[in-house]
Amino acid sequence: MVAGKTFRALSRSSAHRQALLRNLVTELIKNETVSTTYAKAKEVQPIADQVITLGKRETNAARRRLEQILYVPEVSIPRVMNVLVPRYKLREGGYTRLQRIEPLQTDQAESAILEFVDGPRDMRFALTAKAIAHSKKEGRGLADITLLNIKKVTRFRPNGEKELEAEVRKFEERM
DSSP, X not given: OOTTOOOOOTTSOHHHHHHHHHHHHHHHHHHSEEEEEHHHHHHHHHHHHHHHHHHHHOOHHHHHHHHHXXXXXXXXXXXXXXXXXXXXXXXXXXXXXXXXXXXXXXXXXXXXXXXXXXSXXXXXXXHHXXXXXXXXXXXOOOOHHHHHHHHHHHSSSTTHHHHHHHHHHHHHHHO
16 A cells, blocks of 8 residues: 555455555544554554645645545545644654554454544643643653653644643643
C-alpha cells in the first residue's frame, strides 16, 4: 500500500494482508486508537502516516489514493480532511505513536496500542498530567522526563498548556 515498501507476511496471503492493513488503518482513523499485535501495528503505522500526508495535499489525486487505501471512504475521508489534517497542519510527520502493552493472556503475541498523537485520547498527555498531579500532591518538583513530556505534549496542540492544566486538575480532584 505504501509505494516501494515490502510488508511482513503476517502469515497471510497478499490479499488477506492488504485487507487486514486497510481495516486496521480505517479503524485507526475512526477511533484514533487501535489495540492489536505489535507486528501488525508496526506495519500499519507508516500507512496511517501516509494517509495524513495525502490528506494534507488536498488534491484530487490524493483523494483518489485515500479512496484506495481506506474502507468506507465516504465516512473516513471527511474525518481525515476535517478532523485530522487541521490537527497536524504544523507537524511535518510522526502523526502516530506505537506503545507496547502486556498481552492480555499468557499465550498471546506481543501487543501494542497504535494511536494518533495530540488527540483527545492521547495516552502520553494523560500520563504526563497524572505525573504532574502526583508530584504536586507529594510536594516535590517535576522529574526531568516529566518536563520533557510536557514539552512534547503541548508543542503542537493549540492551547496545549491550558488543556494540560485542566487535565492535571481532573487528576488532582480524583486523588
